[in-house]
Amino acid sequence: MLNRLIDQLNSMGNDFIDALPYFAIALFIILVTAIAAKFTVKIADGLIGKTDLRPSLRNLIETIVKLGTWILGLMIAAIVLFPDLTPSSLIAGLGIGAVAIGFAFQDIFENFLAGVLIMIREKMRIGDVIECEGIVGKVEHITLRETHIRKLSGEVTVVPNSILFKNPVEILTDKDQRRHDVVIGVSYDTDLDEAAEVIRKSVSAVEEVDTEKGVDIFAQEFNSSSVDFLVRWWSGSTPRSGWESKDKVVRAIKRGLDDAGIEIPFPYITHTFKERVPMGEQPGENA
Template identity: 60%
Template sequence: MGTGFIKALPNFVIALVVLIITWLVAKFTTRIADMITGRTRLRVSLQALVETLVKLTIWLIGIMIALTIVLPGLEPGSLIAGLGVGTVAIGFAFQDIFENFLAGVLIMLRDKMEIGDTIEVEGIIGKVEHISLRETHIRQLTGELTVCPNSMLFKNPVRIMTEQPIRRWEVTVGVAYDTDLDHATDVMRRALEGQEDLPDDHPVDIYVKEFGASSVDFMVRWWSGSTPRDMFAVRDDILRRIKRALDEAEIEIPFPYVTHTFKEPVPIAARGEADART
């Protein structure tokens, strides 16, 4: 065994040199692919996918050459056949890993959901910071980083909140039942005139929504920026304007009507002895 190992040392050295050359070629080729894709209009995720596939292909070729050098009796055909049989066994053992890998490839090939988009999936709302072949990093609105497996984003519905530069928002405003509804509509519409964050080609919609328990509810809809920050800032300004205008017009915004349910008192004699003493 010692003699065979000493005789095989030159092959090991050559295989090591091949791996070093493979590393250099992969690094150089990745830079070239980065330069080429950087001049195109490919999305960042697709650029990362091209670089990863180029690097993976070069490493597979280099490892196969190194194995044939270390094991001279191993032919490329038998090596590929062995890899096919081994891939089936490995696929069963690492099913989740390969599932996330394929899901990552398909996610990167999608036209939607780019890095920087704000999305919602399985109750997680945040900005996409990084997409790899195995996982996606989502920075939540509260600042925490959530690492999601790609299979979760591929199997479940994903709501892309910033796919368009603007989107529609809405709030509900209630007025008292003795209010003239046409007058209340005019008051709220005049209050929202001149709002800088609202586009001119998308007017504000004000509709009577329903008869509530203690108020007639209006639905106020508008279009503004699609980011959550835009929603909070614009909604705050709109609610302040509506509240100020309704107060100046002496239109009441009633409190919600709350019903209380009282249970029938139970006689002390019907309770247990311990409850009676209490």
Template identity: 50%
Template sequence: MCIAARRRALEPVNILLDQLRGIARNSIEVLPSLAVALVVILLTWLVSKITASLLSRMLERTRLRKSLQELFALLTSIAVWVLGIMTAAVILFPGLTPASILAGLGIGSVAIGFAFKDVFENFLAGIIILFRKEMRIGDFVECEDIEGEVSRIAIRESHIRQTDGQLVIVPNSILFKNPLTIKTHLDHRRVTVICGVAYDVDVDTARSVISQAVQGCDTVISDDKPVQIFAQEFASSSINFEVTWWTGSTPLAVRQSRDQVVAAVKRALDDAGIEIPFPYRTLTFKEPLAMTRAHGDRDA
């Protein structure tokens, strides 16, 4: 009885020892495959580095953007790593096949796609933006109340340096889905200001004085883009002219040109004796008003 009880007590221990022996035996059998899989991973790393270096040298000879070159290098590296990991998995687990791995990747990609929807949306938007020719590094853009210079276009986000020096990191999906204004797409931009003259001034004379003043500014491009001045409206106290000219497209160039043109027009109108009137206000009373004089006026 004692021997039988002792055997029953030792039976779980024996089962555990048998399982440990089986695990050890299987591990020893897997060691060669594991070593080969590690070698494959190492070779994959080397091939990825060599491929990235060769591809970078080839792309540097092209006119592609730096960010687009980085994208091609990244996609190539991902492809090499996927192929290497699939090869190592087949070596380590002989039951696996490339078809089953691809099927598993397909099911997993659906789940990952739902979990990281925003990340993939920004990634795809970044790829499309990188292939655009309209937005380049150094362009001044405006989108969703964000205005500044594009300093970097990455795969998932773009960096916009505002005119006050602040850096705004914008997800690429925002730049892709919303209207985007590229202010420096052309080298020149049209600027407009409103200038009013008094009603007793001859319109043609005022137009000539304003035109000569604008054309005399060195920030105004008037060789192939004429200065345009149109009488716009009968305002409450003045005839308003719409003064339009072309200048550089950067925000600084626009501000400098507007400052120079406004100062030149004011100076020219003053020299010509043409008034830029203050708003006049006429008051009409329903009943006559009694006029009284001050004591000093009565004595005079």
């Protein structure tokens, strides 16, 4: 029994010594692969730099090139280390392993695939302000797994790519301008044509408003104490541009209506009673 154990240990030792050159070659291949991966990325970056590809798509191509170089290098190292392996058997084994890993890490691969598709599609560039599932902010970084969105209050939200891919995404800055609106009420005794003209001139005088796209004034609703106008105009697409233009538009409309003597009424409440309400007797009336 002892002699058999010693023979097995000697055989394992001899096999290990015989395999040392293969280990050394495999290690050398891995080192060469690491160097080659850096060079291939630089070459890809140089070629991409001559094109107009978006930064997110450039990152995707560089990642694919680097990943492909490593996969090729590791496959060659594995074949050198295990001579019985053939490229076909190794690829088949990788396929089976990928399926097993895919089931085990389904969410990770879902985000990975969503990240690839997000980088490929034309819309939602880095720097865009978007809104998705209650998250509003500027896209700062897109990776293969997640997207970093800087909220308007300054915090960064790390969003899994699958959320941005499977849900509707509203891109607020897809164009340089977008339409904004505000509701203005005037009293019932107001000449609506005159009020609409005053509002139009007031809004058109605001510098941030694009008058070439027009200013819309719609008498919209009979409210409880006013007739409401829906006022629409075009201005910058970023949230701050919208807030600034709305501030100036509201100020201009208020000033214009005041100068024209047109009332912006407070809510009026009229109480009616089914029966006559008795008035109380005045003190000293029956004295």
